[in-house]
Amino acid sequence: MEDSRFENLPAQKLYGELLGKLVNVGIVLLFVTFVVYVSGLLPPVIPMEDLPKYWVMPLNEFLEAAGSPTGWGWTQRLGAGDYLTITGIAFLASVSMVCYFVLLFAAAKAGSKIMVAIVAAELLLILLAASNILQSGGH
């Protein structure tokens, strides 16, 4: 037990490699969708020249004035440049979740109950935050 404590987790390198690849995909996605947005290839819901009027508003006022959806509502507006860009942002916010699933399987395979519990609890937290269940409950 004492010696094994100084061993690095075998899944650490796999996690690093997977994370690196997913982050690269995310950066490309972010760049491409943003270019589509600012170049006007897909017109945004909020006209670019009107943005300075909107970004000074407090969040609640902005949501009302722009008719902007909360939660996963943005996925229903992917035909608009501004909402398409959120795809890249959301992808980058999801990469750790994917890596944690890999870590969960690795921990289960290694028979480490405590690690399975911690990884599962973290995954639950991320899924809870991403699902919008917490926000809906708060309204």
Place this chain on the structure above:
Amino acid sequence: MQQNQISMPLEPANRRVFPGRQVGRGLLTSSLLLALSPSFALAADASERSALLPWWGWAMALFLTTFVIGVFGVMAGIGGGVLFVPLVGSFFPFHIDFVRGAGLFIALSSSLAAAPSLLKANLASIKLALPVALVASGFSIIGAFLGLWLSALNPAYIQGSLGVLILMIVVIMILSKKSEHPEVRLTDGLAQLLGIGGTYTEGTTGEEIKWTVHNTIKAMVLFAFVGTLAGMFGLGAGWANVPVLNLVMGAPVKVAVATSGFALSITDTTAAWIYLNKGAVLPIVTVPSMAGIMIGARIGAKLLPKVKPSLIRQMVIGVLLLAGIRSLLKAFGI
């Protein structure tokens, strides 16, 4: 997944103003305006300030600012979020809600960009990061809700407490010391249960360093506090994670810095989703900031061997001091 209904009709904007060649001029104009214009400095009202530049001018100014933050943040050994939120929140016209949303994504993208190589080099430790991230991310959700609630009551509450926090960070940066290889004589029960420890190769000597930690429970309480602040203000938490991992838990400083960077990629994910789901992430604010910080951080890392870190650190402390005071003044409407 829960989805909110969309009631507004979609009306894509067909009128477009293409930046084209103006972008180059805008780059210069926007930075000059930001730095020199008395009208900018005097335009206390956000709407007035917002009208000083076209949308693309602000986007370029944001890119430039975050690029500089990225360069200096890496050289000073702090994440970008802690500089971004007070600076952009104080000197740009964007509402603090959108600045905090972008701040979290900046901290997230910086840590995501750095984590793979740190993990592969065994400098960042998953075993150490797992409990840290779990506690901090749980509390960052609470912090995110608390921050958005306070901001809805009165943005000055957030602006003022941000100012106080930034000034506290300045004090921590001035006072905190680092211990290269802290001595851990007796590890604690939780660290034993979780098997926290590891081995890395010291680059300068080629020596294999074995390490473990202690004071795990005390550190978890501190990470709960740090996670709340990170979610509340949209800051990265490297400024607090590193001293706790290094000085409280006894992790070697390189492991502490790397693991803090990696843990942020998980901690900030939860708070970032809260802001995204609340609609507090504006692509025009967030994406240029993420691009600027990532490019700046890479250049900063290359410049690192050629600069004197202590000088850069003093400069960053000075900038944070100004940003903290500015946030406080803004909270009082000054």
